[in-house]
Structures are given as structure tokens and as C-alpha cells.
Amino acid sequence: MAQAQKEFSVVGKSVARIDAFERVTGQAQYTGDIQLPGMLYARVLRSPHPHARIVSIDTSKAEKLPGVKAVIHHENAKVPWSSGGHTHQRFIFNNPVRFVGDAVAAVAATHRHIAEDALKLIEIKYEKLPHVLDPNEALKPDAPKIAPSGNLSVGKGNFSAPIEETWGDVEQGFKEADRVFEDTYFTKHVNNAQLERRVSVAKWDAGKLTVFASTQGVSNARTDIAKDFGLPLSKVRIVCKYMGGGFGNKNQAQDYDYMAAVLAKVAGQPVKLEFSREDDYIGMHGRWASEQRYKIGVKKDGTITAVALDAVTNMGAYRKQSGNLSGTDFYQIPNFRKHIKPVHTNTVVAANYRAPAYPQSVFGFASFLDQIAHEMGLNPLDMFMRNRIQKYKSKIPFTSNYLEECITEGAKRIGWQEKWHKAGALDGQKKHGIGMALGGYPYRPGLGAATIRLNPDGTAHVLVGVTDIGTGAKSTMAILAAEALGIPLSRIELTNGDTDVTPYSVGESGSRTTPFTGPAVIAAAEDVRRQIFALAAGQLKVKPEELELRNSEVFVKSDPTQKLPLQRVVARAGELIGRATTNRSFKDMEGKSFCAHFAEVEVDTWTGHVTITRYVAVHDSGTIINRLAAESQIMGGVSARDRHGVYRRADHRQTHRGTS
């Protein structure tokens, strides 16, 4: 839903990505494409057991293989990996190993095949330990303990347990309800499966560590590595120019960055550590699985009076992220109680994947609302419209909220009124259905930084720490700079993702890049403009505040015929540098983007085959910076996710299992 927008020259238009040429010609250099002189290749050996103590590890045969330069494991490389686990200490190699795929050793060799060969020569004696894979089993008192404190994943702050949230009076809300429904929904672990396998290239130069990482955040990767290696920030450089997708599982620095750094130190040569696709699936993380038990009270007209959500989320062997479920965020719930137990099991770790805490319970809650509408003889469209969120936690206003318009527009476009029918209305092998759900994501401003260098010829360099994980962040920042400076986009050059060169960036996750770094780019542009106007004021013999800059021309606002080309103004300035660090926030308000999605499906009841015949997504995203990229993001989100939804099917016991 487009909000009323100011007149912009580039913002809001459909603009080709500034790095599209590099991306369509194969010139874009991703981390795995980097070749350094003398570089070694590294591979990782992983545990075949879900829970085992390593009794002995013999690397002598591997080390004797010609070409092998370094072998590291838990005994000779006890390096902490702080962000890998927040409830119990995690190292890059751990003993005991706690899931199939837990890293056991890494080898660097002159050729990747030699490194692979060497892995097979490492001899490990394991003592198998009892293991538990199911989160409910893991919570039983006699279950094998994975974390020292137990399998309920108790950490600090964001990693506390259980996760609890409550407002209003839930019991009173259920009393006020005409009917109370209870049901359970399940979702399974889903791997991010970004196309670029994890890879890291590390080198040391006189005590300074450079990691060419495939990361979603160069600044926080630097912070992590500096902390865990005991290095000052100035002695760690992280570079990431192009990134082949992560969807949340390349946040910060990961164990493979650490392993590459340690191997490079041991070998005294640069090291490229590559994950195989199998490593990627079993070694890192995917979206947390969940079991969501809902109790929902509703009035006869469908109005929700209370919701209680009791859930278990399977975080795997380490707590890397919250394990929360937030899909109820898009509904007006006067009385609410949430109680979620994030649980450790001997399975691969679960953490961030595109909108981490949302899809699981967007699916669960919206499916249940649709079911309740069915049981009460209500039209689901009315049910969703009636219960759409208007105020956060029933009392705090949003910075903007066009959810109602999203629902109305989407219903019109999918043809809800003509197409919706009660379940069971059609005979025959093929059934037709139409459904909807509400969604969105928090919008929060925060700490950002940017530098803009204006050259004497009127072109500009924008320096930002952002990595471009596919969202078009580089283009977004360049567009904002062009708009705020008043020069054409073609005169902007953007340098990104290098902690030695570019300023701080929060990290390209959580939909934060534009609200965090965007304001800093605008403020840096304003800083440059002030300097330009100070120079031009003398040349045009007016006061700086009487000047405007548009399309690379500086002119007097009251008389635009009095003007100078920008390059004449700055020709002798050497270089003008504008900088800004911004940290915006809002008080007593909540920020969120919103959307309403509609799907029409055909189900072959003989084969179970589901076809999505039509899909409509209507989004309230605030001011659109680049229409082309924004549309790609939404379409991409839909097509990457639709399979998660399709394969979640209901069985006959009123429980709903995800199988994706």
C-alpha cells in the first residue's frame, strides 16, 4: 500500500541495481571467488553421532599426507565461539559432540581434494552418549542432559527461558468468550539452503587478521572475532563485497570464519575454508521447529477475547537465537498469554531464517483462525478483518498501519467474495480452496553510520558498512545518497562491506539496514551539502541557506537562473567529506510493516497434489526506496516460502503437522 509520498527524483522509482552489470557478467566477486597467493584449501570433518565423547583423535596419518599443512581439532584449537551458543559455552570444536554434524576437525592442504582425502585419514574414537532428538522427550527429568543447566534453554536477556509475554487478563477473557477453541500446530526444522555454501578466506599479516567472510554483517563479525581471538578491533579486518544469500544463517561471524583464521595461523599461509552442501545442511542451522498449543476465546461475531499460546521450540544443541514465536503480532488480542519453552536436543542448531520468529506461528495462528471461522459458520475474511491489529498490545499506537487497506485490496484482487465457499462445497476429485493470513515485521530505527566523499568533478563516493545479501542494500544506499545530495545516481560510486574502509553497520538482518544506515546516509549527504553551500555562497554572493542543489546544479532558491554547476563549485575543494553517525528512536510508538496474503489452491484428493493457482500479496512497507527491488523481495519471499505452507497438512486428529 503506497502511502502519500513526497516528490522524489529517484526514491520510489524502479531502478536497476547499481551492481547489476557485475552480477550478470560473472564479474561480481563473491567470497569463494577470492584467490590469494599461496592460499590453501580447507575442509571440515563432522561428527557422525548425535551425542558422543571424543576419547581420542589421531591425526598422524592425515598430517603425513603430502600437501597437508594444518590439522586442527578440539585439543589443539580450543577457540571459543561466543555467538554460537548463549546458554552454554561453545567452542569451534567441542567435546562432547552434541549433534550429527558437529565439527570435529578441519584440515588445510594445498588442494581441496587433498584436504578431503586427509579428513578420511583422521582416526577418532568416540564413546557414544545417550541422546534425545524430540523436544518433549528432552524436557523429561530422565532425559540425557545436553546443556549443563538442563534441556530447557536458560540463558540471559534475549536468551532467557521460558519466553513469557502477557497482557490483560486471559482467564477473564476466556470467561467473556462465547466459545473457546483449543488446537495444536506443528512446524518442522527448515534449512535456509542459501545457494552460496558457507566459505571463508583468512590471512594474517604481521599480527593483523583479515577475513574475507560471507557474512551478513562485517561490523559484528569483526566484534565477534576480535573478542574471541583476544585481538583489538584495529587488528581485525572483515571484508564482504558480494554475498550469495544467507537468509539469516550468515549473521555475524561463524565457526568456519574462526577455523579458517586458526588454520591460516598454524599453516602460515592464507586459507580458504569451504563447506560442502552437506556441511551446510548438517553443520550450521535452519529455522526452529515448533509445537504450538493455542487456546482462543471468541465472541459469536468472531471477535477474539483472549489467546493463550503454550509452545515448545526445538533449538538443537546450542541456543544461537531466541526461539520465539511472534505470528500473533498481527491480531488485536485484548487478553494474551504466551509461554514458550526453547529446548535443547541432540539435533542441528536452530536459529535465524528469514523473519526468524514469524512464519511458524503466522501459519499456526492464521490456520486456526480459519478453522474457527469454519466451525462458527463465519466468512474468514470477516474474521481476519475484525481481528486485525490496530494497536500494539492493545494500547500502543503504530507509526503507521495500513493493514486494513492491505486486506481490502487483497480481497478485491483475489476475488474473495466470488470465490470463497464453505469447506466441502465441491464434489469430485479436485477441490478448490482460498485462504488468507496476516503478517509483517517489526520496524526499528537504530545506530547507523555513513561517509560521503565528494570529488572535485562532482561525483561522489558513498562509504557504508552494509553487505548486500540480495536485498539490493547497496542500491538503496546509493539511491538515498543521490536523492539527498541532489546529484544523479549515475554519479554515485558505492564502497561497502570492508571494516578497514567503511563505517559501522548494524548487520544486514532483521530488516534493519534501511532504517539504521539509511538515515546516516541522508545525514552525511546533508553534511556535504552544507559544505557545498558554504563554498557556493561566496561564488554566488548569497547566504548559504538561500541555496539549493538539484541535478548537480547549485542555484538560488528565489532565482534559479542564478546557478553554478556543482563541479565548478567544488573544483578547487580537493575533496569534501561528509559524515554522520545517527541513532534514531521513537517513544511510545511501535513500528511495523504489515501485509495480507491470499492464496487460491487446488487439491487433488486422490494424489494429494496441491497446486497454488493464484497468490496475492499486499504490503504496507512504508516509503518504497526502489520499487523494482521491493517487488522482487516480496515475490521472492512468497515463492521461497510457499512450499513451507503447502507441505503443512492437517491429519484427522485435529493436530496439524508441518512436513517441509
Next chain:
Amino acid sequence: MNDKTQGTKFSRRSFLKGLGSGAIGTAVVSTGLIKADPAQAYTPETTGTGRAKKSLTLKVNGKSYKVEVEHRDTLAEVLRDQLGLTGTKIGCDRGECGACTVMINGRNMYSCSQLAVWLEGQDIQTIEGLAKGDKLDPLQEAFIEHDGPQCGFCTSGQIMSGKALLMKNPRANEAQVRRGLSGNLCRCGNYNREVAAVLAVATKAR
């Protein structure tokens, strides 16, 4: 699996080798991983024929390159590691994702599933050979205009599959384009854009 084991490593190369000798255990494709008889998979290749080296001449983008490869080196590895043609990406390294797609004698092929030693004298085209200097191929132009790349990691492969299709069928319709790109995964989910780009070139040819 016994307690003394070398881990869970299993490479696509040993899978290819298994196919060659007809000794693949159970090749089950379920979650994108191929399972095989562990005993087969864990056999160290240190003395196997895979490590034998061979000199050969590869014809890539019209130029000839003399290379020395191990028998087990895939075309994708040789293109990237030896020739520096890193526009060809490796996504799965097991013939499923299509990021490594190149054209061999005008057909789109997974370069991760072709051993370099098989390809002496064959006509190999990679993404780097598509533009003529700074002049992009119309399909590359269309990919820019239609926002084909998001993260861009699948883009080279998508373009090479699209190009192979258009060379065979310059006026391909939408169904043909979708089938032509069906061997190329895009985890950003940008399929509509990629199809639109190929279709735009096909439509102009009509």
C-alpha cells in the same frame, strides 16, 4: 556405523566414481542429500585413480587453455581454480542446483557433474564469454532490466540455461522458458523475474 569412523564425508566425486563402477549402494534423493553405502563413501581416495594427473587442452569461450588436472577435477573446479573464470558458481556440487551451468557444444550442462578430462576439444561457453567486451548479450540486458539477480549467486547459471534455450528456440513461449530454467534453483525465489527476462528476449525475436 562403528565407533571408530572417519566421519560423514561423502563427495559428489566419489558418487560419480560409484556410478562409473556401477557400485553405488542406495542413491536416495530426499532432502537434497545423496546417501550411499558408507563403506564405499569412506574409502580414502589417496591411492585411487582419481589422483592421476593428465594434461589437456580446454577450449573455453573460444580460447584454448592448456591445463594439468587430476582425473577427479570437475570442469567447475578447473574453470574457477585454474582459469580464474569464477563467474561459474558451485552451489551444491552434486548436479541439483544449476549454479554451475555452462554451455558445452551449445547445450546447458552442470559443470560440477562433468569431469574436466572428458572435455578435451569440446566447445565450452561460460558467463564470461557472453558479452562482447562491454556490449552485453541481450539476455544479460534483460536480466538487469527485469531485476534477475537478487543475491546473484544463481544468475550466471540462469543466464546460461536461458541462453541455451534461446539458441535452440529463439521464440520460446512462457511454458518453454519455465521448463528451460527448471534445472536452475533460485533461493531468493526470484523465478518470476528470471522467467520474465528470458521471455522478454524471446518475445522480441517474434
